[in-house]
Amino acid sequence: MEQRCFGATGCHLSVFTLGTMRFLNGWDEPHDVLPEDSLENAHGIIQAAVRAGINHIETARGYGKSERLIGRVLPYLDTPRNQLMITTKAPPTETALEMRHQLDDSLERMGLDRVDLFALHGLNNLERFQLAIRPGGCLAALEQARNEGMIGAIGFSSHAPLPLLLAIMATKAFAFVNLHYNFFRQENRAAVDLAESMNMGLFIISPNEKGGLLYDPPPYLSKLTHPLHPVHFNERWLLSQPQVHTLSVGLSMPEHVDIHMQSLKHHPYWGADERRIQAHLTQALAKSPLQRCGPCRRCLPCPVKIDIPTVLRLKHLQDTLEMGSFARFRYDMMQPDDHWIPGARGNVCTRCGDCLPRCPQQLNIPDLMHQAHQQFSR
Ligand code: SF4
Numbered sequence: 001m002e003q004r005c006f007g008a009t010g011c012h013l014s015v016f017t018l019g020t021m022r023f024l025n026g027w028d029e030p031h032d033v034l035p036e037d038s039l040e041n042a043h044g045i046i047q048a049a050v051r052a053g054i055n056h057i058e059t060a061r062g063y064g065k066s067e068r069l070i071g072r073v074l075p076y077l078d079t080p081r082n083q084l085m086i087t088t089k090a091p092p093t094e095t096a097l098e099m100r101h102q103l104d105d106s107l108e109r110m111g112l113d114r115v116d117l118f119a120l121h122g123l124n125n126l127e128r129f130q131l132a133i134r135p136g137g138c139l140a141a142l143e144q145a146r147n148e149g150m151i152g153a154i155g156f157s158s159h160a161p162l163p164l165l166l167a168i169m170a171t172k173a174f175a176f177v178n179l180h181y182n183f184f185r186q187e188n189r190a191a192v193d194l195a196e197s198m199n200m201g202l203f204i205i206s207p208n209e210k211g212g213l214l215y216d217p218p219p220y221l222s223k224l225t226h227p228l229h230p231v232h233f234n235e236r237w238l239l240s241q242p243q244v245h246t247l248s249v250g251l252s253m254p255e256h257v258d259i260h261m262q263s264l265k266h267h268p269y270w271g272a273d274e275r276r277i278q279a280h281l282t283q284a285l286a287k288s289p290l291q292r293c294g295p296c297r298r299c300l301p302c303p304v305k306i307d308i309p310t311v312l313r314l315k316h317l318q319d320t321l322e323m324g325s326f327a328r329f330r331y332d333m334m335q336p337d338d339h340w341i342p343g344a345r346g347n348v349c350t351r352c353g354d355c356l357p358r359c360p361q362q363l364n365i366p367d368l369m370h371q372a373h374q375q376f377s378r
């Protein structure tokens with residue numbers, strides 16, 4: 001499998017990364033109990049991924065049993081540890097000592113004395129960002145661990161809106177970034193460009209599942225991407241961009257690796273079929289006035305905490321590409337005070353009108369919020 005240099009980290013990562021959130025019963029409590037069927041499933045998945053050429057395994061302290069399952073499987077793979085790259089992630093902590101304890105514990109769970117890459121997990125809002133970079137805090141602990149050889153390079157993952165994402169990157173404190181970016185969600189394009197100009201590693205979070213539930217696409221979307229599966233189109237669109245280094249693929253069964261391998265079959269990634277499909281999709285997306293809603297975010301803040309641009313993005317995908325299942329899936333996850341997927345439901349819009357004069361596209365935002373809620377609640 002093609003490998004790409006992960007920016008200044010110096011690591012060479014396969015273009016697919018094995019995401020490990022989906023091992024069988026991997027979220028069941030207690031997380032330190034590893035049933036035989038979960039171990040078998042984890043072994044099958046990791047072995048299949050590695051045999052397919054994936055050399056990067058990505059996990060997090062917060063992924064249930066994942067670190068522990070990886071630790072139990074690694075000694076039994078065909079491939080030695082030194083041919084694999086491993087990333088784990090931990091949330092920012094109040095103190096350097098807490099972060100050191102988290103790192104020590106993660107290494108123990110995985111039976112390792114070193115991870116190649118370590119990311120601060122979920123720098124999603126200003127509060128978590130400030131906590132992460134507080135002088136003498138958790139980032140300092142990670143830098144110390146890097147100097148001691150326990151970590152190869154330090155990065156961060158984020159679901160933050162673009163302006164915060166750019167601000168975190170501009171600190172130059174991180175060698176790589178994990179972010180959302182795919183054909184159906186392009187508003188982070190400026191972060192992708194900044195990562196390239198800063199020589200940062202660029203890891204794309206869940207481009208097919210959280211990017212659009214593309215494993216089970218709506219028929220209309222499949223028609224538009226014919227003869228490619230939407231997963232293949234999306235992955236080829238991403239891989240045709242050299243600044244994108246690796247895409248996470250979260251397998252729940254070993255054989256699921258096959259669908260991704262098909263994306264790599266033909267070169268170049270961007271040819272006549274892909275250009276034609278892009279034209280079809282662009283034409284379909286342009287049929288709605290919501291196409292004009294860019295990532296400007298001037299409509300915010302909304303006093304009742306609706307993430308207006310995200311609701312409109314989901315509505316746009318439902319209205320034009322019939323991606324209603326995906327839109328409902330993401331909309332249902334939105335919570336006003338959650339930092340992962342923040343935002344209140346459209347039906348709480350009071351029609352105060354604050355957002356209206358700020359929208360350069362003169363969209364009727366209050367009507368759109370209520371319409372979107374009706375659509376997503378069906
Ligand atoms: S009109 Fe609705 S969406 Fe706009 S700011 Fe007021 S409450 Fe928020």
Ligand code: SF4
Pocket residue numbers: 292293294295296297298299300308309312358359360361362363365
């Ligand atoms: S201000 Fe208007 S165009 Fe900009 S993100 Fe908000 S709704 Fe979209």
